[in-house]
Amino acid sequence: SQELEQSPQSLIVQEGKNLTINCTSSKTLYGLYWYKQKYGEGLIFLMMLQKGGEEKSHEKITAKLDEKKQQSSLHITASQPSHAGIYLCGADTTGNQFYFGTGTSLTVIP
């Protein structure tokens, strides 16, 4: 069973549109990571959230961790073709085991 539920599974957006990807856990998250993977390549670290209510931004990507530390959202503003790829959330829910969501495949149409 998946510790982390990620939605949606896939997303197709027009260039310039905003979008949001969600990551939900049934357990308290001790640390939540967002990664991006370009097709056929390795994982690229985007950002990490630790504190409830924390929000971080990198260029046009913003991630938030809710107050209860059980859900995170990744928001991309004014999407570009370079944003295309698979976005994965990862988290430590037990103190020792790091799990990942199922991933969201993002396609940005020029």
Place this chain on the structure above:
Amino acid sequence: NAGVTQTPKFQVLKTGQSMTLQCAQDMNHEYMSWYRQDPGMGLRLIHYSVGAGITDQGEVPNGYNVSRSTTEDFPLRLLSAAPSQTSVYFCASISGGVAEAFFGQGTRLTVV
């Protein structure tokens, strides 16, 4: 450059063959783990280690063995490869506590 070195990048095995995927990190991280990535299933934890001499099973450990004789190395062994083990494998290294995870570049394994 500091980071996680994972080898090989590609491998084709025949059913029943054995092989070892190598993973090494030079950041003195205690926690290392192996994942497999399959379409529609994200990354699934195979085995992990919280320090030299300590290993434990993750979500999908069957068919895989690991050992952690040193802090730096965490090899993953397939004793008798099966077509169901065709996947992309990632090794990760994480410093103690809550911190950034560093990933290897992945190994694309095909079992025929």
